[in-house]
Amino acid sequence: MSSNNTNYEAYMNRLDFHEQVRKFTLSLYENSAVPRNEVQSTIEKVGDFISQAHTVFLQKEMDRVMKSVLDDETRSRIHAIFENGKDPLKDFSTEHLRLQNYKKENLFFEPEQFVIELPGIYNSMKEYMQSLENENDLICNITQGTLWKSKYRKDGFNAFPFFLSFDDMQPGNTLGSHASQQKLDMVYGSLPCLPPHLVSKLTNIFLTTIFHSNHRTTFGNSAVFSEIRKELNELATKGLTIFVDGRAETVYFNCLLLIGNNLGLNSCCGFTESFNAYYYCRICNANSDDCKILTVEDESLIRTKKSYNNDLLNQSRGVKEKCIFNDLPKFHITQNHSLDLMHDLFEGIGRDEIEYILTIYILKKKLFTLTELNTKINQFDYGNEKSNKPMPLMTEICKPCDREKLGTRTKVKAKQSAVEMACLIRYLGPILGELIPTSADTIDYWKLYITLRQIVGIVAAPRYAMSDIVHIKSLIHKHHTLYKKLFGNLKPKHHIITHIPRIMLENGPLVHFWAMMFERKHRDFKNVAKNVTCSKDLPYTMGFRNQILLSCKKEFTEPIDIEYKLGSLTDDTRIYCQMTKYFENIISIKSYTFVEMLGNQFKSGTVCVYGINEDEEPTFAKVKHVLKINGDVYLFACSLQYIDFDYKYYAYEVANNETPDTLINMNELCYTPPGIFFVNKKFKCYIATKFDI
16 A cells, blocks of 8 residues: 555656646746747756756765765666656757647647636626616616617526727838738637726637738638638637536627727628718718718617628628628628728827817917926826826928818927826816916817717716716717817718717627727737747647637636735734724734725825715815725725816816825725826816816
């Protein structure tokens, strides 16, 4: 029995050692910037070091130290153990052996297809979807929209929504001689029913298809999307069997939305790719003349299955070919609508209008200089959004169309990324409000900005009330009417956003399916492309590396719960006495410099929004201490009295005096970013928020 136990323990030790070696080799693939040949080189060097240096050194030291203690037979057995352990990486010494091992453990699948199984994800999605069933006040997910409820909810809680995103990517030098040849189309998938703290993580966005952009032009949509269409059909009809807590469950995934910019979606879905065409909108049949003047959506022009089929038959009204995704169960391009805030709003009409407004104020009305504005932009405290701080503005020569609108030869140029433009739109009121006069010849331009800011405050928020859908419709009408008065005809993207109320009603918050979250994923693949020496068959190389990274993800699964990141400990003995009025029994209490959760950092001086009072007014507090009491994290803060909302600054005015202290549980602030506190020249205090409250 003793011999059997010894053999069993030795067997288990070998298994555990083998697993550790596998984890080590997988970890080398985890960094997408490290080429596969470097992984091979590293493993060879580590193997040589162990066999030729480390093991030999240990053998000699053992002989020197234990020679007088051990008999010859024991020393011989120990030497045999060292000899057997000289090459611990032999089962992983080549990439072929490593991949065979990963496949055996179901960690790696060839690039053609893959299955994702992560512990806890299924239960997490199911519980989140069930909780949304009981949420009647706020819309925060696509499963609360009319599209899911009318077409998919009856399939039960084992059916989950799935997004498919299209975007092109230039892996190399965009100005290089081979730029057009290496341009790739990336197709990503995501699960929008994940809890909010998981849904936007890059690790939960999956590459599904990759191909050269010119292949789609040459061979057509049907050829390049044939495999992903087949797999989506199988996921919707046959489902996927997974094991949860020892029992088999069949889960189904329905493709609800196709996500991308207007050009990408129009081309992949068979619509005209020119926005100078007479019919360019994939959502409605408004012609280009109507689009220039329509300030609200005309429901009578919305595309239907019947009108789409007629247009397809006649190749008319912008329909060039059948959308191949119409073959998916319950999907039809005239019913599953989407648009992209990143390109339509922040890099589209938002950028244009901010440039126009600032051009009028700086170059035409001369209310302030560009240097003064850049100084204010640079000195403003952006709080948690400091990484999105706008770049300095500049001037450029006007295009003929802009010269006619603005009456100037030059204009202000806001060369910003989408997140920088969003930040500038959010906080231009606090930055510039006190410099804007209320005279008749200038105030309308500021009203246009404020209306744009109101639209952004609702459509870029992760949740909203049903009443906001009616409000956003009136805001878009007001905004477009004012734009026509000041600058003339509407642009194509002005028309696209008239469909926002419909899409919010059907699909929930727009920030959950904008291109920003998918474009961030490009970085991983650009790193791969940058570090390979041969660009032959680049799509396969990227797909292969993606599968290795998925293997790493499965092997090193991160916790799925919301996590706090705490700063360093502070020494404040007085805080214990102050907490006794909130807790009868304090087992442990610690004070920290800050707490960070979901990218939002709270520390002493941070302003937070922690509720709505009986008068439907926001309640604000300024943090004094970050505490961990009996295992839970709290903010000890002083309340700030709300006075009024000032539309000139687009901020909440609060009293300068701090009212009695309050204790806020961090769980109440899960998805509410901090506000930004500022004081104007008259020493009035304001709080600007990222989203409307």
